[in-house]
Amino acid sequence: MKTIRKMYDHLIWANRRILETLQNAETDNQRTIDLFCHILNAERVWVTRLRGMDSSQLPIWSEGDLAICAQLIKQNEENFTTFLADTEEMDLDKIISYANSAGKQFESSMRDILTHVALHGQYHRGQINSRLRADGIEPVSVDYIIFAR
Template identity: 80%
Template structure:
């Protein structure tokens, strides 16, 4: 559980760094903003599924703007903090049943879902950084090891 907690601290830190960069450079690339929205909407969908609530009406890919991203970051951080605080270590291997966006049913452990969400965001933050570089903007360092070095957490 300690590792998962740290992964979510990193996730929140990385999302905040991307947001601040997009705000500071006045990112006008809708493609970059849509990728960032996708990360945040997917986080929202997954925490909803982890709670056993139907997520079929929530968007996964939807256009947005920086203000929507800022709002989603706060909501997702609060929702995951509450969720992670409420579960016990033994709950991590419990299976969660959910229906994906195409209507297909699946079962996965909480541990696998939580790991997926953290890795999914990092994958798309890499895509955002690639697009920022192509636009002549310095990519955002969101490496896990940078986060660890900055905060020296155990």
């Protein structure tokens, strides 16, 4: 649990850094903002599933703006912080049943879902940084080691 909690501390830190960079850059690249919204929407969907609730009405992809992103960051931070505080090491192997956005049923361990969410966000934050660089904007480092230092 210590490693998973640390991964989520990093996730929160990295999301905040990306938001701040996008706000300061005042980018008009809607695709970059939509990609950030996707990360945050996916986090919301997964924490909803982890809590045993229906996520079928929540978007995975949506057009958004930075105000929506800021709101999602706050909500996701609160939800994951509460969820992880209530989660014990032995809970990590619990199987979670859920339907994906296409309605197909799956089962995955809580451990695998939590790991997926952390890695999914980092993958897309890398894409965002690539887009920023292509737009002539200095990307923000969200590497784990920088967070850990």
